Amino acid sequence: MQFRTVILTLCLFLAATLSAGDNWPQWRGPHLDQTSSEENLPLEWGPESNVAWKLAMPARSGATPIVWGDRIFLSVGYDPQESDRLELWCVDRRSGQPVWKRELGGGNEILRKQNLSSPSPVTDGKHVYVVSGTGILRAYDFEGQQVWTRDLQADYGAFGLKWGYASSPLLHEDALYLQVLHGWYTDDPSYLLRIDKATGKTLWKVERPEEAYGQESPDSYATPALLRHNGHTQIVIVGADVVTGHDPEDGKELWRVGGLNPEPSATQRLVASPVVGNGYLYVFGKRGPILAYKIGDDGTISSDDLAWTRERGTDVPTPVTDGRYLYVVNDRGVVTTLRADSGQVVYGPERVEVGTYSASPLLADGRIYATSEEGTTTVFKTGPQFEVLATNKVQGYTLSTPAISNGQFFIRTAEFLYAVGSEEPEQ
Numbered sequence: 001m002q003f004r005t006v007i008l009t010l011c012l013f014l015a016a017t018l019s020a021g022d023n024w025p026q027w028r029g030p031h032l033d034q035t036s037s038e039e040n041l042p043l044e045w046g047p048e049s050n051v052a053w054k055l056a057m058p059a060r061s062g063a064t065p066i067v068w069g070d071r072i073f074l075s076v077g078y079d080p081q082e083s084d085r086l087e088l089w090c091v092d093r094r095s096g097q098p099v100w101k102r103e104l105g106g107g108n109e110i111l112r113k114q115n116l117s118s119p120s121p122v123t124d125g126k127h128v129y130v131v132s133g134t135g136i137l138r139a140y141d142f143e144g145q146q147v148w149t150r151d152l153q154a155d156y157g158a159f160g161l162k163w164g165y166a167s168s169p170l171l172h173e174d175a176l177y178l179q180v181l182h183g184w185y186t187d188d189p190s191y192l193l194r195i196d197k198a199t200g201k202t203l204w205k206v207e208r209p210e211e212a213y214g215q216e217s218p219d220s221y222a223t224p225a226l227l228r229h230n231g232h233t234q235i236v237i238v239g240a241d242v243v244t245g246h247d248p249e250d251g252k253e254l255w256r257v258g259g260l261n262p263e264p265s266a267t268q269r270l271v272a273s274p275v276v277g278n279g280y281l282y283v284f285g286k287r288g289p290i291l292a293y294k295i296g297d298d299g300t301i302s303s304d305d306l307a308w309t310r311e312r313g314t315d316v317p318t319p320v321t322d323g324r325y326l327y328v329v330n331d332r333g334v335v336t337t338l339r340a341d342s343g344q345v346v347y348g349p350e351r352v353e354v355g356t357y358s359a360s361p362l363l364a365d366g367r368i369y370a371t372s373e374e375g376t377t378t379v380f381k382t383g384p385q386f387e388v389l390a391t392n393k394v395q396g397y398t399l400s401t402p403a404i405s406n407g408q409f410f411i412r413t414a415e416f417l418y419a420v421g422s423e424e425p426e427q
Contacts, residue, residue, distance in 0.1 A: 021406025021424050027064040027120035027168050029362075029404065032226055033277065034320045036364035036404040042421035043367075043379060044390045045409075051394075052408065052419040053096030060397055060414035062118035062166065062358070066128070067405040070094060071142060073128045074417065076101075077108040077117030084108040086117055086132045090144060093405075096419055100144035107134040111164040113358065113399060118166035118221075122176070129176055129197065133165040137178075139200060148200035152180070152193075156205070160186025161219045162269070169195075170224040170235070172248065175203060181239035183210075183218025190218065192237060192251055206251035210240030214266020217241060225274040227281065232299030236274045236281065243274060243283045243291075245301060255300045257293065259309070260285040271316045272360075278323035278340060280307065287330070288312045290319075292343060308343030312336075318360040320368070322382055329361045329370045333378075335386065350386045352378035359401040373398050375413050394418050 022030045022038055029036055042050055063075035072091040078084070086104040091097065108116045116133025123129070127147060131137040135153035140146055152159075159165045162184035170177040176197055181190040189207040196203050212218040220239025227234040227245060234245040234254060241261040245254045260283060261268040272284040281293045281301060290313040293305045313319075319328045325346060326338045333355055336348030355372030362369045363382065367389060371377040375398045379390040396413025403410040407424035410417060 022404065023069065023125070024065070024067040024403035024405045025124070026066070026122045026171060027223065027401060028273070033275065034318065034360055034362050034401070035322070036362065038404060038407065039365050041365045041367075041404065041407065042409060045392045045394070045420045047393065047395045050421055052422060054416040054418045055091060055096045055098070057412065057414060057416055060115065060399060061412065062114050062399040064120040064401045065403045065410040065412055065417060066121045066123055067093065067403050067410060068123050068125050071099070072410065072417075073121045073123060073130070074412070075117045075119060075121055075130055075132070077115040080109050080115070086134065086136070088121065088128070088130045088138070088140065090128075090142070091417070093419070094423070096417075102140060102144055102146070104130065104132045104136045104138065105134060109164070114164060114166060116164055118164070120168040122169050122171040124171060124197065127197070129169060129171065131169055131178065135159060135165065137195070137200070139197065150195070150200050152178075156180070156191065157188045158186060160184055160188065161221070162216050163219070163221065166221040168223045170226060171197065172226055174198065175248070177224045177235050177248075179220065179222070179224050179237045179239070181208065181218065181220035181237070183212065183240065184215045190240065192224070192235070192246060194248070194251060204251045206246065206253070208237070208240070208244065208253070210242065212240035212268075213261065213264040214268075217261060217264070217266055217268045219269040221269070221271045222273040225276055227276050227295065227299060229279065229295045229299045230297055234299055236276070238274050238283050239270050241268065243281075245299070255302060257301055257303050257306075259289065259291055259306075262289065272314055272318040275319060275321060275326075277321040280340060282319065282321070282326060284313050284319070287315045290328070290343070307341070310338065310343050316358045320361050320363045322363055325382070325384070327361060327363065327368050327382070329357055329368075331357050333357050333370070333372060335370070335380070337384075337386070346384050347386045352380065352388070353391055358399045362402060362404060364404055369402065369409075371398055371402055371411065377402070377411070
């Protein structure tokens with residue numbers, strides 16, 4: 001009887017945990033794949049409708065809002081014509097007001113679309129970790145007290161990317177993983193770092209050799225992905241025409257596959273991050289190709305594991321999968337949905353709201369949310385048929401992928417951070 005009571009208590013606890021809202025601790029969310037398990041999310045909104053609050057922003061940023069409990073963390077860059085300052089903000093999610101701001105130094109600049117606030121922070125619920133495009137890497141507690149600081153360019157040399165450093169850290173267990181894949185402005189080797197989250201010390205640094213063609217092709221603006229399969233865990237990074245898998249413990253390169261620059265092109269820099277789902281790894285060249293690899297039993301991948309390929313794909317937005325379908329929204333707002341296991345076209349091309357798309361699509365509540373640079377989010381159904389459910393607009397230029405947490409969307413534009421919808425009550 002006592003055993004049954006314990007099991008019942010555990011089940012009730014798990015049910016409450018699962019029904020509670022997710023945090024959004026990294027730019028790709030709680031599952032590291034742009035998906036959320038939340039339901040009953042907002043479907044329709046506007047600049048002044050179904051908006052709990054909005055907070056004025058000083059300038060554009062590609063960084064996603066990071067949410068944990070009642071705190072939102074933002075990487076912030078100011079308009080370089082007025083100030084070159086870079087900051088980390090902590091915002092109260094209930095009131096929409098800043099709790100504290102911490103300066104990350106100067107050096108912000110506009111590089112075509114983006115500026116040097118593009119990397120998103122990450123959090124473990126106790127500390128928040130942020131890296132700027134200038135290479136300043138810091139840890140703060142939730143009260144804004146600095147725990148440690150690093151200067152990656154001072155330690156390892158100047159970043160050499162044409163459009164500025166923009167990769168976000170990957171937080172896994174006790175460490176941060178950061179990639180610096182560059183070649184336009186430097187002959188220094190590219191590398192991958194593992195940083196102790198408690199102390200900021202480098203646990204290992206491995207160089208990543210490449211033979212990319214041309215000046216821009218070595219540059220990568222993607223973020224490392226976590227591959228977990230059959231009890232094996234690897235850090236996957238994409239750039240310089242290839243994708244590689246690394247041992248988290250020592251950084252050793254375990255496998256390498258190419259094919260991302262078939263032409264080859266000197267301008268084939270990579271932006272979209274790798275996608276892991278249902279035993280497959282998907283990687284994306286500049287507007288193509290899409291390569292889908294079946295992950296081996298030991299977690300490794302070889303060229304023989306190529307399951308399917310598609311010539312045309314996406315450039316900046318990272319696609320999303322529910323395990324059955326791969327949803328691709330390209331930079332022009334053209335949607336193509338593919339069978340995740342075969343690459344067979346389920347439908348498409350279909351068009352969402354006309355515009356340019358840099359934010360990555362989100363999957364939640366049986367829907368795909370695709371946000372354009374013009375601030376328009378088109379909501380369409382998951383599954384084998386294309387059906388638009390809503391088209392919603394907010395004010396301002398939008399590069400950032402939105403965040404989902406506890407029944408709300410957090411949409412960041414150059415003008416405002418919007419809290420869309422009403423927060424779910426505490427469970």
